[in-house]
Amino acid sequence: MAGRTSCAVLAPAQTTAQKITNACVDFERIDDTIEKKGKRCAMLLRSVCFFVAALATGFVHAHELFLQPQSYQIAVGDPLLAEVKVGEDFDGGRNIFNPEKFRQFDLAVGNEVVPIPGRLGDMPAANITTDADGLHILVHVSQDLRLRYTKFEKFEKFIDHKDLKGTLGAHAARGLSTTDFVEAYSRYAKSLVAVGSGVGQDRTFGLETEIVALANPYTDDLDGEMPVQVFYQQRVRPDAQVELFERLGDEVKITLHRTDANGVALLPVKAGAEYMVDAVVIREPSAALAEKMDAVWETLWANLTFAVPR
Numbered sequence: 001m002a003g004r005t006s007c008a009v010l011a012p013a014q015t016t017a018q019k020i021t022n023a024c025v026d027f028e029r030i031d032d033t034i035e036k037k038g039k040r041c042a043m044l045l046r047s048v049c050f051f052v053a054a055l056a057t058g059f060v061h062a063h064e065l066f067l068q069p070q071s072y073q074i075a076v077g078d079p080l081l082a083e084v085k086v087g088e089d090f091d092g093g094r095n096i097f098n099p100e101k102f103r104q105f106d107l108a109v110g111n112e113v114v115p116i117p118g119r120l121g122d123m124p125a126a127n128i129t130t131d132a133d134g135l136h137i138l139v140h141v142s143q144d145l146r147l148r149y150t151k152f153e154k155f156e157k158f159i160d161h162k163d164l165k166g167t168l169g170a171h172a173a174r175g176l177s178t179t180d181f182v183e184a185y186s187r188y189a190k191s192l193v194a195v196g197s198g199v200g201q202d203r204t205f206g207l208e209t210e211i212v213a214l215a216n217p218y219t220d221d222l223d224g225e226m227p228v229q230v231f232y233q234q235r236v237r238p239d240a241q242v243e244l245f246e247r248l249g250d251e252v253k254i255t256l257h258r259t260d261a262n263g264v265a266l267l268p269v270k271a272g273a274e275y276m277v278d279a280v281v282i283r284e285p286s287a288a289l290a291e292k293m294d295a296v297w298e299t300l301w302a303n304l305t306f307a308v309p310r
Contacts, residue, residue: 063086063087063088063092064086064087064088064092064245064276064278064301064303065084065085065086065140065142065187065189065301065303066084066085066086066087066090066092066189066191066276066278066303066305067082067083067084067085067126067138067140067189067190067191067303067305068082068083068085068191068305069081069082069083069138069191069193069305070082070083070124071193072192072193072194072218072274072306072307073193073194073198073218073307073309074193074194074195075195075196076130076131076132076133076195076196077129077130077131078129078195079127079128079129080107080126080127080128080129080130080136080193080195081124081126081127082124082125082126082138082191082193083095083123083124083125083126084124084125084126084140084189089245089252089254090245090247090252090274090276091252094123094124094125095125096120096121096122096123096125097118097119097120097121097122097123097125097126098120098121099120100143101142101143102140102141102142102143103141103142103143104139104140104141105118105125105126105138105139105140105141106138106139106140106205107126107128107130107136107137107138107139108136108137108138108139108205109130109132109134109135109136109137109200110134110200113139113205116128116138126138130195132195133195133196133197133199134195134196134197134198134199134200135192135193135194135195135198135199135200135201135202135216135218135219136192136193136194136195136200137190137191137192137193137202137205138189138190138191138193139189139190139205139207140187140188140189140190141186141187141188141189141207142186142187142188143186144184144185144186144289144292144293145184145185145186146182146183146184146185146293146294146295147182147183147185148180148181148182149180149181149182149183150179150180151179152178152179155171155181155183156168159282162241162243162280162282163241163256164280164282167282167297171296171297174296176296181296181297182293182294182295182296182297183295183296183297183298183299184285184289184290184293184295184297184298184299185298185299185300185301186208186298186299186300186301187301187303188207188208188209188210188300188301188302188303189301189302189303189304189305190202190205190210190211190303190304190305191304191305191306192213192216192217192218192304192305192306194218194219197219198216198218198219199216199219200216201216202214202216204231204234206234207231207302208232208233208300209230209231209232209233209237209279209281209300209301209302210230210231210302210304211228211229211230211231211242211277211279211302211303211304212228212229212230212231212304213226213227213228213304213306214227214228214229214264215227217269217306217307217308217309218309222269222308224268224269224270225266225267225268225269226266226267226268226269226275226306226308227264227265227266227267228242228264228265228267228277228304229259229262229263229264229265230242230259230263230265230279230302231263231302232281232300236259236262236263236264237259237263237279237281238259238260238261238262238263239258239259239260239261240258240259240263240279241256241257241258241279241280242256242257242258242259242265242267242277242278242279243255243256243257243277243278243279244256244257244267244268244275244276244277244278245275245276245277245278246269246270246273246274246275247273247274247275247276248270248272248273248274255268269308270308271308271309271310272308272309272310273307273308274305274306274307275305275306275307275308276303276304276305277303277304277305278301278302278303279301279302280299280300280301280302281299281300281302282297282298282299282300283297283298283299283300284296284297284298285297285298286298
């Protein structure tokens with residue numbers, strides 16, 4: 001296990017939950033040499049610098065948080081490595097493993113869901129070894145964050161881009177400021193990884209909002225279309241905008257789609273590409289959240305990543 005930030009050894013004789021929760025922390029990774037300490041400090045410093053700059057510019061809010069596995073298909077027993085990223089055009093800065101920044105960071109295999117083990121500062125944020133065969137689903141829920149708007153044009157641009165109809169009229173009807181107001185936001189990200197056969201099916205996890213893959217991209221014949229279903233408060237979300245990011249080589253293509261009456265959108269996909277799906281909800285915050293964050297709006301971001309094999 002040397003060289004891994006954290007690991008969960010999944011032995012065949014144990015249940016998946018027992019396997020993952022019997023995580024081992026490799027203290028040999030903490031090397032006492034100045035050289036290796038310097039490398040680790042440099043990695044952490046780059047991460048800190050990115051987020052300081054992001055908070056200063058509003059970048060963290062304005063773009064997606066997504067989970068990006070280093071490989072979407074791995075063999076049983078290989079490490080499952082995944083980054084937590086924030087960025088645009090399917091690119092972004094890497095998050096360290098920091099429990100203060102998330103409410104949930106889990107791994108689901110079949111019907112079992114267990115916390116992903118890790119230590120503060122781990123990069124990539126998820127580093128797990130699993131001996132379980134099948135579809136593995138990573139689930140990440142951020143803490144509540146806040147963004148202060150001082151220019152209404154930026155809010156208008158965001159509302160238009162995410163097609164959040166009625167928001168601007170409601171803002172005016174509520175008599176809210178157009179020069180100084182706060183929005184609270186939270187992220188609900190998932191990612192699909194095939195281990196071994198990759199057999200299995202995505203499902204709802206009771207998140208406030210989430211995107212569910214209705215087909216398994218690693219085992220099903222997609223015939224050029226990936227069906228997904230968007231949920232809000234565990235109910236299907238009809239007529240919602242879905243943004244699809246397709247990465248094929250160095251090229252990223254972005255297209256917009258809509259869900260039907262059952263919250264389902266059929267997304268065009270092709271073999272050999274990596275995909276990110278995004279959908280945003282806006283609502284008035286609860287009284288408690290409004291007081292805590294001094295917020296007049298709350299947004300909830302659902303995200304799903306997967307790849308389509310060649």
